[in-house]
Amino acid sequence: MASSLGVGSSHSHSSSGEIHLFVGPMFAGKTTSLLRRIKSEVDNGRNVAMLKSSKDNRYAVDSVVTHDGIKFPCWALPDLMLFKDKYGHEAYQKLDVIGIDEAQFFEDLYDFCCKAADEDGKIVVVAGLDGDYMRRSFGSVLHIIPIADTVTKLTARCELCGKRAFFTLRKTGEKQTELIGGADLYMPVCRHHYVNGQVVVEAAMKSVFGSQKVGCGSLIETAPVV
Amino acid sequence: MESEEVLKAVFPLLEGVDLASCMAVCKQWNDIAKDDFFWKCMCANRWPSICKRPNPLTETYYKLYKTFHKRQQRRTLLPPRISFDDLEFFIDIWAEDILLFSEAVSGSVLQSGFRSPASGVCDLLKYHLESSEYKMTFPVEPRFTIPSGQNQNVSVSVMVGRKDTNKVACIINKSMFDYIERSSYRALAYDYLDISPGYPFLPGIRAWISLLFMEEGSEDLMDVFGIQMDFCDVANSKEEVLWLLDMLDWK
Known part of the structure; x- marks a missing residue:
């Protein structure tokens, strides 16, 4: 049972590991x-396991779903260090690749x-x-940047102008410590529209509809209020 | 000592930039300073190993020094090898198994863009469409509606054909419009481009496609009046887009 969520053949891992962020x-x-990276590893015959946080359980807890509907089985865990025991030591030894989604929720990352x-x-x-x-x-x-082999910063599209968006802006005035939500509460924005954030928030709140996701909702992430 | 001999004694002591300035003083100085012996001295100071071979790697040592003495500035793009007149885009949009939109759009139509409708378009979108920034858009006629419900899977495929070579490439392969921006009235989908194996070290580059919809619509249906395509991760001008399309994995 434990190894059923490992995907791929039993293929011994390389002697030196890698971290890609x-x-x-x-x-x-x-x-x-x-998932593109994980899928390519599976195609190369590697043994793979996917992990994600159990904190956000609004969607399928046993799979990660991408924007084009591809599902991948995964382990939902509160802490990463529990993985080895839950997965089984023997099965863990055979693993080559570990994918971690929603990594911001793991304190022991x-x-x-x-x-x-x-x-x-x-x-x-x-x-x-x-x-x-x-x-x-x-x-x-950000703590794992010094130990990472590669770091890739991806961009979204600014909801206000369509340019590349590097930041997440909260649309509402909520001040609670952690506010879980997706496009209804957050929007990606460019630097210009982040800096003018209050104007943006007001415009968004006046909008007839709140932004919404269609299709699979797995890309909905959470951003905290600190 | 004649002035010519003085110059021949002094020139080898100068830095390359200064020697180049001397070439602009007068005809006499130019004739002396362009002697490749001086430039071989410059190259020998900078790249001693290159000067060990009997002849310069380039036509002259002057050319070698002039080309490589400082880091190359970012050069302007060469003219693309294809034009929008050579291209045709095949766009299909589905809601589950229902075909909502299917059209072959010529590159010239996509390139020329369109003005937003006189009324019914939100200010943000109108401002975007009328701005001078480069964009590839075309009007949807007749307009169609897409469902905005949580359970609706609206997907898009985009192929592109080349008339000059009769080859086809895939831009977007059945990607979902999974993000709807209700503040700017757009639905977005993207996919990673399949770049030709001739360019093996390019990172993941995305193609984006946006459905542009009217402001007054019901909560369940979105009235699409236009479509926009872009490659804003890397290409933000006509020339850049054409170079990128030329690098696709054409079959």
């Missing part, structure tokens, strides 16, 4: 990039990535938000 604002396609890549020789592919709606560091995602 995808960051960016909401709706930038981080999950899609993660740095320790897990260090152990998996440095000690266990795994390829770890990580996707998560780099900043919150205040453009401050979110979770431990």
Whole structure:
């Protein structure tokens, strides 16, 4: 049962691990990039497991779904360090690649990535938000930059002008500590429209409809209020 | 000592930039300073290994020094090898299994764009359509509606054909319009381009397609009046777009 969510053949991992990081604002396609990478590893005959946070359980807890509807089985965990025990030590040994989605929710991200890549020789592919709606560091995602082999900052499209968007702006005036939501609460914006954020928020609140997602909702992420 | 001999003694002591300035003083200085011996000295100071071979790698040492003595500035793009007149775009939009829109759009139509309708378009979108920034848009006639419900999967495929070579490439392969911007009245889909194996080191480049819809619409249906395509990750001018399209994996 434990190894049923590992995808691919039993293929011994390389002696030295790797860490690859995808960051960016909401709706930038981080999950899609993660799954593209994971799928290519599966196609190369590698044994793969996908992990995501169990904190956000609005959608399928046992799979990650990309914007074009591709589903990938995954483990929903509160902490990454629980993975080895839950997955099974033998099955873990056979793993080559570990994908981590919604990485900003894992407080033990740095320790897990260090152990998996440095000690266990795994390829770890990580996707998560780099900043919150205040453009401050979110979770431990930025902490793993010094140990990462590659870092890719993806961009979304500014909801106000269509240019490349690097930041996430909250549309509402909510001040609670953690506000889970998607396009109804957050929008990707360029620097210009982030700086003029209050104008944007007011415009969005006056909008007849709130922004909404259609199709699969798995790209909906969360951004905290710190 | 004649002035010519003085110059021949001084010129080898100068930096390359200064020697080049001396070439602009007068005809006599130019004749002396363009002697490739001086430029071989410059190159020998900069790249001693190159001067170990009997002849310069380029026509002259002057050309070698002039070309490589400082980091190349970003050059302007060469003219693209294709034009929009050579291209035809095939766009199909589906809601589940129902075909909503299917059209072959010539490159020249996509390139020429269109003005937004006189009324019914939100200010943000109107401002975007009427701005001078480069964009590829075309009007949808007759207009069609797409459902905006949570359970509706609206997808798009875009192929492009080349009339000059009779080849076809895929731009978007059945991607979902999974993000609807209700503040700017657009629905967005994207896909990663299949770049020719001749360009093996290019990172993931995305093609974006947007459905532009009217402001007054019901909550369940969106009235689409135009379509926009772009490659804003890397290409933001006509020339850049054409170069990018030329690099696709044409079959």
